[in-house]
Amino acid sequence: MSATPRLFVDDDLSDGASLDLSDEHARYLNQVLRKKLGDPVRVFNGRDGEFEARVENFSKHGGSLTCEHRTREQTTSPDLHLLFAPLKRQRTDLVVEKATELGASVILPVFTARTNADTVRTDRLRAICIEAAEQTERLEIPQVGEPLTLDKALDNWPQDRRLIFADESGDDGAAPWGGATGRAAPILEALTPFKDKQSRWAILIGPEGGFSPDERSTLRTLPFVTSVSLGPRILRAESAALAAMAVWQSVLGDWRG
């Protein structure tokens, strides 16, 4: 891993461009990393690839960099949305950080019947995405969507995007976890037939209390939904999100050769 710091900036990037450093970035480079004038820094903005830049100056509240040359061309992550029911703050933060590492293109909090959290700070989630993207060598930042209810998300669903519904339950209401009947197919088996056929995807993960029976039966009947099992153990919501994304990346995403 390169020791050259990597920063996300808003400005357009080109050879010779001068970039103003925010107060926060300047403090980080100057006081935390003890960078000096002329030291290299890598910058990206989600549009123009990655550039090597040099520290031009530090001032009282900021400073500037000069862009030298492009080190990487812009690429995009696969078209994978993650819809998840907001959890307690730290767990939500974890989902967002790891979804960025795992290459989600959109992260969308959805309120379901059993969601406990009632607010989501999208500005905070966006900041987490930026930090994770800086560390993970990603060239773009996942988009954090405005939270909405599951009903609304499903009502406005684009028919050409398949939705992977992570469903741990069976159909027997009297048995623990719904017993063995009516379980969704294992995720690998469920996704393999879509190899090379479908490019727009989303994954839906429920809250700690799971989906309500109504939500579950609605999801199961929608034509754009593929229900999947993530194995015989009940995972915490954040583990389920990461596990489903990892399998998706391996079968349909950019972890393939």
Ligand code: SAH
């Ligand atoms: N039904 C549970 C557990 C919910 S776990 C309860 O009532 O407490 C939180 C979410 O993670 C679920 O809604 C589901 O989307 C996902 N999940 C967890 N384990 C899973 C598994 N083995 N297979 C599929 N999805 C799973």
